[in-house]
Amino acid sequence: MIAATFNANSIRNRLDVILGWMTENRPDMLCIQETKCQDKDFPADAIREAGYHCAFLGQKTFNGVALISPHELEGVVKGTGDGSLDTEARFISARAGDVLFVNTYIPQGQMKGTPKFETKLRFLDFMYEYFSSLDMDDKIIWCGDFNIALTDMDVYDPDLYRGGVGFCEEEQSRLEKIMSLGLTDTFRKLNPSEEKAYTFWDYRMNCFRANHGWRIDYIMASRPLAACLSASRVDKEPRKREKPSDHTFLISEFDHKLQ
């Protein structure tokens, strides 16, 4: 089983890249964030014509999440079910075979002391409650743009950003608490000391050229899937292209056949 995640920064602008990448990499599930379009504008027809199933939850201009898979999607859930968190399109889940895929675009948080930062922490608190209610011995993949870097390895200048939004204790401790329920950071498990492995580079200041990035996108796996994790890598190639997203694809592979 292959799982992948990608913050597209507009699915309409990135559709060709996404479909090409799907053909090349054959994931069982691609989790997309920042689709940035309303459901009526989502390119579902083109995705289905390419041979994939999809589910999506969007809104005008901002946010938006989607699942794309060669497998049929079952039990699609759109939104957290917590009304105060569902004013923005940031959560979608579905089963493909015997695996539950959860795709989240966690709020960026803007600045400490703002309502947006409080919403980010509340979203993380919700995810703790959500996974607490599941059996983590089931096969679960939690993908997305989490907007949190966990360690000094995960941001190009830790001393510059330490304590700031995206790299502070309030966020990191909450994500670690969720992981303690039985979720493994698949990339870090297989690359325990690889530095400069990022999934996001700001468009500004030549960040990509300078490799000034952040690792803020994740594929988390529950116990039975973490036990059969066989590969995980960042694919930097799409970030080098013309008109790229500011994020790139993360992909993890498991010795498990969807049933």
Added chain:
DNA sequence: ATGGCCAATTTTATTGGA
């Protein structure tokens, strides 16, 4: 020079991203 880009909408500016 403490900022440079990009996408969508409110479009020839503004907002948000992280």
